[in-house]
């Protein structure tokens with residue numbers, strides 16, 4: 001028995017007929033626009049080597065902590081989903097077994113954005129026309145596996161079919177960017193650029209910090225045990241990233257704290273950090289100083305800064321010990337922006353050369369802190385609803401809370417932040433639909449001319465991301 005899979009044409013639009021009719025018209029203007037994906041975590045090697053994705057489980061489940069965090073929450077062991085253990089201990093390796101386990105528990109994702117994205121991918125990307133159940137699991141697995149073996153499903157072919165104009169990946173400054181070099185040399189037209197993410201070399205509490213700084217010194221030939229050499233090394237890696245197309249940096253600190261300390265204190269903090277003798281407060285000062293240093297470097301080299309604070313990383317101690325970071329155990333925290341960003345803003349907040357994009361996992365900060373900050377400081381813009389709020393309700397709430405203070409033009413369009421490459425069109429489609437739905441409401445309430453709404457819809461879907469990320 002086959003239960004059909006359907007994507008409704010009006011999904012995510014208001015059920016009010018007036019609003020729905022406007023939303024349809026707006027969406028028709030943006031649905032086929034090229035995708036700008038200025039922040040994400042896809043693997044550049046996929047496109048550099050252009051070899052087939054191996055199988056449905058390795059495509060959809062093992063790389064995607066959105067998926068397995070939910071399964072884990074319902075008592076499914078990460079080992080049984082094929083998530084590699086740090087100690088090399090046994091985990092499930094049979095992809096079909098992993099897929100069946102996923103299918104048996106697919107109902108857990110009802111009402112979540114993962115379900116919307118996954119249905120979109122099944123339907124639009126793989127042409128699947130039945131819902132995923134325990135009974136259909138093998139059929140769907142075989143259909144997807146067969147498609148993955150055909151040339152139309154190679155990474156570069158999908159990139160072209162998805163109409164991606166530019167895609168950013170995320171790398172540490174220690175990364176030699178070999179895949180990006182290979183991509184550039186290949187002559188392929190697809191535009192994929194790196195993003196400079198220095199957490200591992202600016203956060204003294206990051207695993208292996210001292211070794212990372214040593215390595216940074218080896219790569220750059222700078223004396224990274226001293227403050228001036230350390231800064232010079234970071235600046236040099238930024239230039240290297242920019243030479244391969246990077247236009248942005250990304251900073252995943254736990255708070256938005258910034259500091260502007262005298263260099264004697266910076267030198268002393270670096271020494272302590274390398275010796276592993278820091279208190280939590282000193283580590284916070286060091287990270288906060290590094291944001292200010294990164295802002296200074298951005299003014300020099302033009303890279304746009306992204307701040308992604310507010311995640312308590314690796315909250316589950318046992319999962320962190322067993323499986324490492326990025327395993328679905330990151331939990332949002334209350335985040336202060338008004339006090340924490342002030343030292344940086346005092347120094348650079350009015351410099352027209354600087355651009356900082358703020359994200360949050362603390363929704364209470366939208367109207368109280370973030371929209372007023374971005375609605376005033378020329379250097380600040382607001383990133384889209386992010387991570388747990390990259391969802392229909394998250395997007396709606398975001399527009400409702402920030403638009404009246406920051407407008408549309410202190411926001412930067414959408415970014416998908418995804419690890420799951422085939423879901424990129426699905427995620428952008430949700431964002432485009434939700435923005436059209438929001439604009440349709442304003443138009444239906446005669447707060448916005450439909451003509452203006454049409455222009456804004458195109459800006460939100462395409463132009464603003466390009467402009468904000470200097471792509």
Ligand SMILES: [Zn+2]
Nearest residue numbers: 039040041417
């Ligand atoms: Zn990210």
